[in-house]
Amino acid sequence: MTSLALGQMRRRPAAFVGLAVALFLAIATLTLFGLLFAAGATAPAAARKATTGPSLMVIAGAFGEIAVLVAFFVVVNALGFALRQQHRELALLRTIAATPRQVRRLVRGQVVVTTLVVTAPGWAAGAAAARGFLAAMQRRGMAAPGVRVPWNPIPMLVAPAVALAVALAASAVAARRISRITPAAALTASSTEHGRTGALRLLAAIGVLVGGGLLLRLAATRPAEQVDKAGQAALLGSLVLLVAVALAGPLAARVLAALLGAPVRALAPGAGWLADANLRGYARRLSSAVVPVALLVGLSGTMLIMTRTAGHAAGAAASSVTSATDVWLRQAELTLLVCFAAVSTVNTLVAVTAERRREFALLRLIGATRSQLLRMLTAEAVLTTAVGVLLGAAVAGAASAAFSTAVSGSPMPSLPVAGCWWIAADATTLTLPGILTTGLRAIRGPAAGLAGGSRD
Known part of the structure; x- marks a missing residue:
C-alpha cells in the first residue's frame, strides 16, 4: 500500500x-x-x-x-x-x-x-x-x-x-x-452525486448552529470592560456558524442559487439557464465552492466590523497607545485569517472546476463551443460568489451584532461600508479568475478522449 x-x-x-x-x-x-x-x-x-x-x-x-x-x-x-x-x-x-x-x-x-x-x-x-x-x-x-x-x-x-x-x-x-x-x-x-442532504448531516448542522448561537449569546452578555473576551467569543462563534454553513451547505446553497438564478437566467438566457441548472443539480459541488468564499467574507467581515465598533465604543476614554495597539492586533489577526481563507478559496475553486473536464467534454460533443462554456462558467462564478458573499455576510452580521451589544449596548455595529465593499471585491477577485482560468485549461484537448474518462 x-x-x-x-x-x-x-x-x-x-x-x-x-x-x-x-x-x-x-x-x-x-x-x-x-x-x-x-x-x-x-x-x-x-x-x-x-x-x-x-x-x-x-x-x-x-x-x-x-x-x-x-x-x-x-x-x-x-x-x-x-x-x-x-x-x-x-x-x-x-x-x-x-x-x-x-x-x-x-x-x-x-x-x-x-x-x-x-x-x-x-x-x-x-x-x-x-x-x-x-x-x-x-x-x-x-x-x-x-x-x-x-x-x-x-x-x-x-x-x-x-x-x-x-x-x-x-x-x-x-x-x-x-x-x-x-x-x-x-x-x-x-x-x-447524491441529490439530498442526509438527515444526520442536517441534525449536525442544527446542533452546531445552536452552539454558535450560544457563543454569540456569551459574547453579547460580556461586560463592556471585557471587550477582548467578547471579541474572542464573537469570533469563535462566527467560526462555529461557518461550520454549520458547511454542514448545511448543499441545502442552503441550492435555496440561494434558486433565488439568485432568476436574474441570471434573464440576463443570459442560454448560459445563465445552464449555469443555474448546473449549480442546483450539483448542490454538493456548489456548496464546496461556496463555503470557502463564505469563510473569507465571514471571518474578515467580522474582524473588520468588530474593530470599527470597538474603536467607536472606546472613543476618548481609551488612550491613543491602547487604541493603536488594539487596532494593530486585530489587523494582524485579520491578515492571518484572510490568508488561510484565501488559500482555501483558491484551492477549492481550482479543484472543483478542474474535476469537471469530462462534463465539459460531453457538452462540447453535443455542440457547445468553448465561448459558450466560458459564458456558462462566468455565470456560475457570479452565482457562486453571490451565494458565498451572502452566507458570509449573514455570519458576520450575527457575530458583529453580538459584539456590538456587549461593547455599546446596541445590536447595531459601526459598519465600515468601504471596507465591506473591499471584502466583497476581494472575494470576487479570487473567485472569478480562479474558476475561469481553471475552466480554460479544463476545456482544452480532444473532447472525445476527455469524455471517455481521461483526466491527464
Whole structure:
C-alpha cells in the first residue's frame, strides 16, 4: 500500500498541492504561536512586568486558538478534494478486491507522506514568523526588548504531530464513504452525486448552529470592560456558524442559487439557464465552492466590523497607545485569517472546476463551443460568489451584532461600508479568475478522449 500511495502521488501531484499548502500553513501556525508562547513563558519576571496590556502568552493563546481552528478547517477541506480527485482510482481498487481497510491505509499513507514533506518548510516559516511578530510587538511596546524566541523543540515537535493527527482524523471521515460501499457501487458513485442532504448531516448542522448561537449569546452578555473576551467569543462563534454553513451547505446553497438564478437566467438566457441548472443539480459541488468564499467574507467581515465598533465604543476614554495597539492586533489577526481563507478559496475553486473536464467534454460533443462554456462558467462564478458573499455576510452580521451589544449596548455595529465593499471585491477577485482560468485549461484537448474518462 505504501508504494501504491506514493505512485498515486507521483502520478497526480496536482491533487495534493492544496493539501500540502494547507498542512504547511497548519504546521507554520502551530510553530509560530507555540514559539511565542514559549518566549513568554521563559521571559524573565522583570521583562513580563515591563509592559502593560495582555502578556505575550495571552496574545499567543488568543491568536492561536482561532488561527489553528481555521487552519484545521482548511486542512479538512483540502483533504476532501485530494480524495475526490482520486475517487475513480479508489473505486477501481475496490472493484479489483481491495478491502476497505486497504483503501483507508492508502489514504493514511498519502497523508503521512504529505505531512513529512511540508514539515521542515513549515518549521522554518513558523520560526521566522515568530521572530518577526515578536519584533513588531517590541516596537509597539507590547513586549520587553530583552525577550527572545527560544530554541525550544517542544512546539516544533507538537506542530507536525497535531497537524498529522487532525489530518488522519479527517482522512478517516473522508475515506469512509468509498471504503464502506460495495465495489460496484463505488465505481458508480465516482461519477454521481447524491441529490439530498442526509438527515444526520442536517441534525449536525442544527446542533452546531445552536452552539454558535450560544457563543454569540456569551459574547453579547460580556461586560463592556471585557471587550477582548467578547471579541474572542464573537469570533469563535462566527467560526462555529461557518461550520454549520458547511454542514448545511448543499441545502442552503441550492435555496440561494434558486433565488439568485432568476436574474441570471434573464440576463443570459442560454448560459445563465445552464449555469443555474448546473449549480442546483450539483448542490454538493456548489456548496464546496461556496463555503470557502463564505469563510473569507465571514471571518474578515467580522474582524473588520468588530474593530470599527470597538474603536467607536472606546472613543476618548481609551488612550491613543491602547487604541493603536488594539487596532494593530486585530489587523494582524485579520491578515492571518484572510490568508488561510484565501488559500482555501483558491484551492477549492481550482479543484472543483478542474474535476469537471469530462462534463465539459460531453457538452462540447453535443455542440457547445468553448465561448459558450466560458459564458456558462462566468455565470456560475457570479452565482457562486453571490451565494458565498451572502452566507458570509449573514455570519458576520450575527457575530458583529453580538459584539456590538456587549461593547455599546446596541445590536447595531459601526459598519465600515468601504471596507465591506473591499471584502466583497476581494472575494470576487479570487473567485472569478480562479474558476475561469481553471475552466480554460479544463476545456482544452480532444473532447472525445476527455469524455471517455481521461483526466491527464
